[in-house]
Amino acid sequence: MAAAFADNGDTGDECARLGTLTLRDSTEETQAYYGRNSNLEDLVQNHRDGLGKSSSDLFNITHLEHYVETMYGFLQHEALKLAHEKREAENTQIHHNSSEHQYASITVIPGVKREITDIEDRIKELKERLALEAPEFGDNLDHDERQKIESYRGHLARAVLGTLRGDYRQALETLKYVERRFMSCFTAEHIKRLEISSFRALLLALNWKIYEAERLCRRTISMMAEEKGPQHPMRLVTMSNLVYILLEQRDLRAALETAESVVTETIEALGDHHPLTLHCKAQLALTKFHCGDYSRAEAELESTIRVFKNLSRRNQPDLLQYQSILAKVYLKMGKPGAAERLMVTALDVKLELSPLADSEAFNEVTQAEVPKNKLGTFLRNFIQGWETASLSRKLDPHFLDGLKVYAEVLYAQSQENFAISIYRAVWAQEQAQMGKTYLNTATSLYRLSIMEWGFRRDIKTYEAVREQLTEVVNIRKWILDWTHVETASARRELLKIEYDMKTGDDAGTSSNDNKNKLDHATWDRLKTESELIYDTHVSNYWKRHPETLKSLLWILKLRLSNNLNQKTEVTSNVLLSTLRLPAVQECCLFESLNMQFCVALAYLDSSCYHHAGEILRHIVQVVGVSLSTQDQEMHNSLRHVRTEALYLLGKLNALI
Numbered sequence: 001m002a003a004a005f006a007d008n009g010d011t012g013d014e015c016a017r018l019g020t021l022t023l024r025d026s027t028e029e030t031q032a033y034y035g036r037n038s039n040l041e042d043l044v045q046n047h048r049d050g051l052g053k054s055s056s057d058l059f060n061i062t063h064l065e066h067y068v069e070t071m072y073g074f075l076q077h078e079a080l081k082l083a084h085e086k087r088e089a090e091n092t093q094i095h096h097n098s099s100e101h102q103y104a105s106i107t108v109i110p111g112v113k114r115e116i117t118d119i120e121d122r123i124k125e126l127k128e129r130l131a132l133e134a135p136e137f138g139d140n141l142d143h144d145e146r147q148k149i150e151s152y153r154g155h156l157a158r159a160v161l162g163t164l165r166g167d168y169r170q171a172l173e174t175l176k177y178v179e180r181r182f183m184s185c186f187t188a189e190h191i192k193r194l195e196i197s198s199f200r201a202l203l204l205a206l207n208w209k210i211y212e213a214e215r216l217c218r219r220t221i222s223m224m225a226e227e228k229g230p231q232h233p234m235r236l237v238t239m240s241n242l243v244y245i246l247l248e249q250r251d252l253r254a255a256l257e258t259a260e261s262v263v264t265e266t267i268e269a270l271g272d273h274h275p276l277t278l279h280c281k282a283q284l285a286l287t288k289f290h291c292g293d294y295s296r297a298e299a300e301l302e303s304t305i306r307v308f309k310n311l312s313r314r315n316q317p318d319l320l321q322y323q324s325i326l327a328k329v330y331l332k333m334g335k336p337g338a339a340e341r342l343m344v345t346a347l348d349v350k351l352e353l354s355p356l357a358d359s360e361a362f363n364e365v366t367q368a369e370v371p372k373n374k375l376g377t378f379l380r381n382f383i384q385g386w387e388t389a390s391l392s393r394k395l396d397p398h399f400l401d402g403l404k405v406y407a408e409v410l411y412a413q414s415q416e417n418f419a420i421s422i423y424r425a426v427w428a429q430e431q432a433q434m435g436k437t438y439l440n441t442a443t444s445l446y447r448l449s450i451m452e453w454g455f456r457r458d459i460k461t462y463e464a465v466r467e468q469l470t471e472v473v474n475i476r477k478w479i480l481d482w483t484h485v486e487t488a489s490a491r492r493e494l495l496k497i498e499y500d501m502k503t504g505d506d507a508g509t510s511s512n513d514n515k516n517k518l519d520h521a522t523w524d525r526l527k528t529e530s531e532l533i534y535d536t537h538v539s540n541y542w543k544r545h546p547e548t549l550k551s552l553l554w555i556l557k558l559r560l561s562n563n564l565n566q567k568t569e570v571t572s573n574v575l576l577s578t579l580r581l582p583a584v585q586e587c588c589l590f591e592s593l594n595m596q597f598c599v600a601l602a603y604l605d606s607s608c609y610h611h612a613g614e615i616l617r618h619i620v621q622v623v624g625v626s627l628s629t630q631d632q633e634m635h636n637s638l639r640h641v642r643t644e645a646l647y648l649l650g651k652l653n654a655l656i
Contacts, residue, residue: 066233073153231269334590334637442475
């Protein structure tokens, strides 16, 4: 196939332009050839859209490459689809008999032919990887049973496509059908059955059946180790799935232990630079991020991405996932500039190589102040028509995650309106694709609520945010549990906005003159529930975890609003001493300084000027030292913290 199209290689761009002109000039002959209602430009675009989807799908399956039976079925499905596209492309020609035209016969879509060749090469490359476990049939199967297996592989292809496009429910149902059929052909310990079990555990987790997924995953890992040995690639993939499941459960201790173990095992079995090893390293970095160890997560992700770029093509979707995680780490480290550069580049590449970039659904331009790049062009319409565009087509879940990270970057850079608009559009898209009660959708709604309340505090926003957070709590309670750490965090935020509305508290207020005091019953209820939430975070995480510290900071603020007593002093001392630990400042210096600043504000709001002054002076001192030791990317954020601290110290001096 490559040789057949080689003649078009040198003049492909020119031919493509001539082909476009030909499309516009041809009239009766073209209509007769393609039918009265056909539009050749639409036909060409249909080819490109179909091939774009195929190419995108092929590059999205690296995490399934050791699912040999699944991959085989998927690649067969894509090969049949490609053969159809090839026949259509070869028939798509316009013939010119008029002497006005220099070219008697021009192939309209040489670019499409080149794309077909590229995808053929990709399929061939992926098939060659299947040598780890040849996709042969069982020795005891007769001809009819073998024919049935072939048809079941077609269902496997549909399960893969559903997984890639975020249709996890349908993918799981399809896989269950295949699993039932395989049970009649293969024993429970057969590698094909174990592969389906591993895949089903992943899909159960993606459908938020995370505890059922863990049980199946552990059972499959044990059987794989017994049947194929501990270093078999499919067992390592399943171990990687277990890390994902444990992270979704927020069982961070188990996740960290498993992630470290699987990285060691993949290095021993496959080498340091194998794609699965790199994937497991990125998972370990993500686990450290969730543990609050931002500095180590940053170093490991930067190293992994460097190696990954050298080994992979730039439209590799795993790369976007790793870059999104790294950008979140940068934000926690106080490096919004680095996060913005990373995400704009990553999302631009995704749009450049995706059919989305040229979709008519996103071609209109509004006056929104957005970046002048492909990302900006896309976002103009994505945020404008989120109520209707969300149903028009499905977007890659990794791309949606990337958009959320980009929104966080903009929010950190004081572009709150635009950031909130993007986040709301993503949330709407997730609802359309996954459903309103999907846990990931609820997580997006949780973060959207926090952003909205942080930006605008009035009765209308309060009512909307309270309703949204209540929905988040209910979804998490239903899927996880009332006492789960994620549910506890949402409950804490509900208490905080209730407090803010009832006391008239707002960002920037530095005295109690304009605040209402809570009645004793309300204060006691808020305090009791907040302490239960803190205990939940301590018992499931640990005392130095960021979520635990946020809950302790909230309790301190609540206690200071009532009076300054010995218990309040103890809470303050525990919080500040933890935030100032060398281990904490090494892992998350910027977040530590921000939380200390919030403690100073809480004392200032309670007219405890002496305590506030001591904390602010300590912050100024730490920033001064850090400016000479920390990464240059952090300097602007550190200077901003110091400027805010000095400003409040000036106000304190005036008050005293």
